[in-house]
Amino acid sequence: MDEGLRERKKRETRQRIADMAMGLFLARGFDDVTVAEVARAADVSVNTVFNYFGTKEDLFLDRQSEAEDVPSRVVREREPGESVVTAFRHDFLEAIDQGDWRYGLNEGADAFARLVFESPALLARMREMDHAINGNLAATIAEETGAGPGDLTPQFVAGQILGATRLLARHALWRRQAGDSWQRIRPELREQAEALFDLLEKGIGDYGRRPLVQAAQHGGAAEDHEHEHVEGDHG
Amino acid sequence: MDEGLRERKKRETRQRIADMAMGLFLARGFDDVTVAEVARAADVSVNTVFNYFGTKEDLFLDRQSEAEDVPSRVVREREPGESVVTAFRHDFLEAIDQGDWRYGLNEGADAFARLVFESPALLARMREMDHAINGNLAATIAEETGAGPGDLTPQFVAGQILGATRLLARHALWRRQAGDSWQRIRPELREQAEALFDLLEKGIGDYGRRPLVQAAQHGGAAEDHEHEHVEGDHG
DNA sequence: ATCAATATTGCAGTCACTCTAAAATTTGGT
DNA sequence: ACCAAATTTTAGAGTGACTGCAATATTGAT
Incomplete structure (x- = not known):
């Protein structure tokens, strides 16, 4: 002993x-x-x-903070040929099916979430944790890709990805809060995840493009000129 | 009177x-x-x-909280033909040249920032403000694009864009803190902004793609094949 | 001047958290 | 079993943000 x-x-x-x-x-x-x-x-x-x-707050988050470098593992253990985003896409989609606690998708997570959402102090602490997690993932990505110290891309990418997964997880929790069962949530969550990861991969360059014509601007038909003129005047 | x-x-x-x-x-x-x-x-x-x-904290942030719906204006007042991202791209690049206070790029912003970064309480409050701003912008985007209530895209897009601008602003402040002058920071910040906005528009689908070769996968040497074979086989 | 509305204050109290010094407990050596 | 050093636990006093209440001072209208 x-x-x-x-x-x-x-x-x-x-x-x-x-x-x-x-x-x-x-x-x-x-x-x-x-x-x-x-x-x-x-x-x-x-x-x-x-x-x-x-x-x-530490009384509540005791073991939660262990999960601070979980996302880093997803990146490190990504398979050959896989980009950072696709690694998370696959990880998250698996997590949906398995009710993974890492994203708060497990059975008992909603009781937990209710507690957090009702307490300003815990909310603040969660945001602090999110910040730390962002930093960790950014560091790992920088390491994995060999980015220089002045390169903002790792932090950017980390923020984008974690922003997406947090949004998805929070949405699921919110629906759970509203009374829906995981069974009902799961398939929709899958769709939403696919959609957001698609946006992550392909970009949001065209999102919310205002129509060039102004005649009947907010009359009724808003669905003309979808891809009309993609300008590229940036360096 | x-x-x-x-x-x-x-x-x-x-x-x-x-x-x-x-x-x-x-x-x-x-x-x-x-x-x-x-x-x-x-x-x-x-x-x-x-x-x-x-x-x-309110003693410190008194007037700061007025800026909570500033980003919404950027979206609402975007010019015809402009997407949400490009609106922010142009707004941010202008802000760099003009030392705009909205992004904390003005002359006296660093004294302010030092104060915030040194105080956990103020940091927490700032994050709370960021959260509120995200919500506001998301609501505006949803409104502008006519997105349904179940659509996560507005929140996603808001988070992505604000994440980028915050990262850029924070980086500039950090360099300021390190002693660099705005004159020196400005051109680099412009480049970094262009780079991140490009990523926002075109996506990060290929970022950090691991090479497909597998020879010494997890043997002992971890530093083999850094950038070997980047190929685009996603779809 | 006087009365009602309201701004300001004093006071007592709660709660998270800190500091210090005094018990109580465990450990290692004999 | 016993002692001494190390460590844990505790009591007690104090700080600082913040609340609630009752008393008081100031202002606005008559």
Whole structure:
């Protein structure tokens, strides 16, 4: 045994605190539970709680932050011939079918999401995590593609892709919140994912192009001149 | 006079508080200034400060939040024949030359930025603002293009574009922070902007495509075949 | 001047979080 | 089993943002 009594007790105490906290949060919402209550429930002092968790939010996100470099793995383990985007496309589509927790597509994710959406503090923390994840993925992409330090492309690409997957995941959660079953959501989500990944790959250059004619501008027929004049005056 | 004494005094008090706050923040950093100090400097009680500003962060972002629907205007006022992306391309490139405050490209923006980057609280608030701006722009785009309520494309496009402009703006600020002059930054920023907008328009489908050769796939040496064979076989 | 509306203030309190010093507990050596 | 050092836990006091309430000061209209 390389784990003494001391280590075990610490691990147990930490776990007890986290478990009690999660129970209270799920029952009454994040903001309506005080750290003092968590401490009482775990039978420790408030100071001990802060000894293990730096902030109240950490009580909730304990293990969540482990997922901070998950997207990097998708890039690193992409198959030969696969671009970064297609790697994520395949990963995400698989995730839909398997109810992958990495994108919040698993069964119990909605209870979790409800809690987050109701708490400004947790929302802020989630955005912070998103930011960190963006940075991680950008670094990995830069590394994989050998981009120079002044090159903004890795950060750009990371942001674009994660923006898309987050949007899709959030949309699914939102539909779940509204009462739809995963069964009903899945096929639509697949379509939407395909559509957004197509846009990622092929670009949004033509999106929302305003018609060149102005006669009957917002009369009724808006579907003429779809690809009329793609200008390319940029360097 | 449609403004009585009462109204004027309120306006003046509010302004005095905001000014004093900004002065203290710029001098000593956001986190190292207490609301009580701001109150003392403005010669009012702490309660009066909270009477005008809901949170400490509001003291800093007072007028900033006015800019929440600025991007929407770019879309609405785009010229005939212009897509959403090209509208932003032109707007941003103009902004670079004119040192536009809307993108934080004006002369005094770096002092501001330093303050924000050093304060976790302000960073969180900025991200919150970004989120709101995203939502606004998405709504405008949906409106302009007549997208249905279930269509994720407007949100997607809004996120992609704002992600790009924010990245560019942040990069410029970061270089400013490092001591470069706007004069030196401007031309490079233009190039980077052109590059990212090109990617927005044409897509990132081929970015980071891994070579198809497989010989020493995951043996020991990890640095084989960097850019070997880029081919376009997607479809 | 006086009254009603409202702006400002003082005060007490909550909650997250910090710091410090005093227990309580575990560990290693004898 | 016992002691001493290391470490964990705790109590207690304090800070700072923010809330709620009741008292007070100021303004607007008569």
